[in-house]
Each structure stands twice: as structure tokens, then as C-alpha cells.
Amino acid sequence: MNRHLSAEEIASWLIGERSPQLERHMSECPACFAEAARMEAALAEFRGAVRDWSEGRVCSAWRPQTRSKTARWLLAAAAGLLVICGSYWEFRARQRAAEAALADALLLEQVDAQISRAVPEPMEPLVQLVSWNTNAVNAQKSGEMQ
Amino acid sequence: MPSAAESAEDLTDFEAVVRLHWPRVLRFAMASLRDRDAAESLAQDCFWKAYRARATFRGDASVGTWLMQIAVNLVRDYARNRRLQFWRRTCDFAVDFGAASRVVPDEGCSPERSVAAKERVAAVWAATRGLSERQRTVFLLRFVEDMDLLEIAAVTGLKEGTVKAHLFRALQAVRAQIGELK
Numbered sequence: 001m002n003r004h005l006s007a008e009e010i011a012s013w014l015i016g017e018r019s020p021q022l023e024r025h026m027s028e029c030p031a032c033f034a035e036a037a038r039m040e041a042a043l044a045e046f047r048g049a050v051r052d053w054s055e056g057r058v059c060s061a062w063r064p065q066t067r068s069k070t071a072r073w074l075l076a077a078a079a080g081l082l083v084i085c086g087s088y089w090e091f092r093a094r095q096r097a098a099e100a101a102l103a104d105a106l107l108l109e110q111v112d113a114q115i116s117r118a119v120p121e122p123m124e125p126l127v128q129l130v131s132w133n134t135n136a137v138n139a140q141k142s143g144e145m146q
Numbered sequence: 147m148p149s150a151a152e153s154a155e156d157l158t159d160f161e162a163v164v165r166l167h168w169p170r171v172l173r174f175a176m177a178s179l180r181d182r183d184a185a186e187s188l189a190q191d192c193f194w195k196a197y198r199a200r201a202t203f204r205g206d207a208s209v210g211t212w213l214m215q216i217a218v219n220l221v222r223d224y225a226r227n228r229r230l231q232f233w234r235r236t237c238d239f240a241v242d243f244g245a246a247s248r249v250v251p252d253e254g255c256s257p258e259r260s261v262a263a264k265e266r267v268a269a270v271w272a273a274t275r276g277l278s279e280r281q282r283t284v285f286l287l288r289f290v291e292d293m294d295l296l297e298i299a300a301v302t303g304l305k306e307g308t309v310k311a312h313l314f315r316a317l318q319a320v321r322a323q324i325g326e327l328k
Contacts, residue, residue, distance in 0.1 A: 011317040015288060015295070015310070039317070042324050043289045045263050046270040050290050054173040054185075 005032045014039055157200045157209060164193055167210055170291060171217045177274075177286045178221045188224060192217045207300055214291075214301045218283055225279040265327055273323035277316050284309055285316035 005013070005025060013022055013036050026033050114120075119127045157163060171192050175185035195216050196203075203212060274282050283302060287293045295313075299306045 007318050007321065008314055010321070011314045014317055015313050039321060039324065042266040042270055042320070045267050047290050047292075049267045050173060050177045050286075054169065054176045 004029065005035075010036055010039065014043070157203055160197055160200065163196075163209060163213075167213050168193070170210070171213055174214065174217055174286060174291060175221065177290055178282060179224060180271075180275075184224065188217070188220050191220055195220075211297060211300050214287070214293075215303075218287075218301055221283060222279060262327075266324060269323040269327055270320055273320040274316070276319055280304075281312045281316045281319075284312040285320075288313055 005022070009022060010032070012018070013026070026036065168189060172185060172189040175188040175192075176182060179185050179188065192213060196213055203209075207215070274285060277285060280302070284298055284304075287298045287301060288295075293301070295306050295309050298304075298309045302309065304312070
């Protein structure tokens with residue numbers, strides 16, 4: 001092989017596919033050997049740099065999702081507590097709704113009573129006064145007639 | 147590579163699986179996404195998916211290959227999310243690309259050689275940035291994770307020939323980028 005190696009032949013050398021012809025050329029051609037060596041050195045430095053860069057970043061955060069018995073019990077207790085709290089809250093909400101309905105009913109009764117009055121409550125003393133006068137006049141009239 | 151039966155059995159101790167494979171999954175995610183937080187989230191997702199699906203793991207491939215399959219799919223999903231792509235375009239160079247390029251061992255090197263090494267690492271990073279998601283994945287699996295072509299084919303679901311074609315393209319891009327340093 002008299003010519004220098006092609007880019008593909010250099011690549012084949014670098015990925016480890018080294019035919020006897022390539023081996024022979026490399027041993028006879030200092031230029032191709034130097035080119036391959038330069039690339040190998042760069043790739044080795046790159047490998048070293050990446051490895052050093054990521055070194056030390058060991059699995060600090062990953063933990064398998066295996067819950068202990070205590071954790072399971074705590075989880076079950078928390079779930080139970082949640083159910084109880086939920087039930088109590090629902091009970092209280094219903095109770096409050098019932099109380100509100102009762103208060104509304106009482107209010108409506110009072111309103112009905114007010115509306116159904118012939119005379120408004122503040123004027124009732126006057127009505128009584130008028131009634132009293134009417135009664136007195138009627139009594140006087142009946143006395144005169146007698 | 148462990149046998150299929152051993153692999154399926156290995157999943158019973160999932161904590162050990164996480165300890166063993168976390169660095170590789172995280173490294174692949176970080177190199178693919180160039181975003182530390184996103185990579186950690188992706189690694190978490192990867193192991194959660196695996197944990198939930200561990201009962202269905204039949205052991206056709208090794209646990210490592212199976213996990214990398216999940217990680218590759220998650221990276222693909224991530225890349226397809228346009229909203230996240232927007233953020234990636236906006237901020238990746240500013241944060242992790244620079245940080246990763248600075249991480250070159252200095253021991254025993256002269257300052258000039260150290261600078262040259264950093265430039266080469268930066269050039270490779272820059273080249274991977276211009277690759278398609280598939281090319282980048284294949285490139286990282288081969289040259290960072292040291293997987294052979296068959297293993298990459300198993301992880302990505304691609305044919306061996308397609309894997310090789312992606313690698314050739316990626317290497318051409320890297321070579322062109324390195325060539326600019328001359």
C-alpha cells in the first residue's frame with residue numbers, strides 16, 4: 001500500500017478493525033501512524049476527561065421504593081386518620097346545614113307572623129288605646145240609653 | 147459478560163445493581179446531555195424504570211446492556227423534547243462543556259502539553275456537539291464506554307453496519323475538529 005490511508009481506513013483502525021494490510025501500512029508509514037496516534041491520544045484524553053468529570057457523582061439520591069413495615073403501618077394509620085377526619089368533617093357539615101335550615105325555618109315563621117299581623121307591632125299600643133276608647137264610648141252610650 | 151441466568155438473578159439485589167452500574171449510566175448521560183442536573187435526573191429515571199420492570203427482565207442481555215438500552219432510549223426521548231433542546235442550546239456551552247474540557251489530568255505534564263491536551267479534549271467535545279443524536283450516542287458508547295460494535299448494536303437496536311457508519315461519520319467530524327488545531 002503506497003498511498004496514505006483514507007479517512008475510513010483510519011476510522012477502521014480507531015474502532016479496532018485492523019486488517020493485516022492496515023497493520024502493515026501502519027508499521028511502514030510514519031505519517032499515517034502519527035495521524036492515528038494523534039487521534040487515539042485525543043480520544044483517550046476525551047475518555048479520561050469525561051470519566052474524571054463524572055467521577056464522584058455516585059448514586060446519592062436513588063433509593064429503591066421498598067417501604068419498611070413501620071412505614072406501611074404509618075401510611076395505613078395516616079389513611080385511617082384521613083378517613084376519620086373526612087367522616088367527621090362531613091358529619092359536622094351536615095349538622096351545620098341542619099342547624100342553618102332550622103334557623104331559616106324559625107326566621108320564616110317569625111316573618112310570617114309579622115306579615116300576618118293586621119297592625120304592625122310598634123303600633124299595637126295605639127290600637128289598644130283606640131279599642132279602649134271605643135269600649136268606653138260604647139259603655140257610656142249604653143248607660144245613657146238605660 | 148455474565149450469563150443470562152446470572153444477570154436475571156443479579157436483579158434481586160437491586161441496590162447492588164445501582165451501585166455497580168450507576169457510574170456508567172450517569173457518565174453516558176452526562177456526556178450525551180452535557181447537563182449535570184439533567185444527567186442525574188436521567189440516571190434516576192433509568193434506574194426507576196429498570197426497578198419497576200425488573201420482574202419482566204428475561205435475561206436476554208446482560209443487566210448492563212439492558213440498563214444502557216434504557217439510558218439510550220431516555221437520552222433519545224430527552225433529545226426529542228423541543229423545550230429541553232431549547233434550554234440545551236441556550237446554556238450547555240456556558241456550564242458543563244467548559245467544565246468538562248478543563249478536566250484533563252495535569253500530572254507529569256508541562257503547562258504547554260496540558261494546554262494542548264485541554265484543547266484536544268475541547269475539540270472532541272465540540273465535534274460531538276455537531277453530531278446527530280445517534281452518531282453521538284454510538285461515539286460515546288464506543289470511545290467513552292469502550293463497548294464493542296456488537297454491544298453497541300444491542301444497546302441501540304441498530305445493525306452492526308449502521309453502528310459502523312455512524313462511527314465513521316463521528317470520527318471524521320472529530321478528525322476535522324482536531325485537524326483545525328494544527
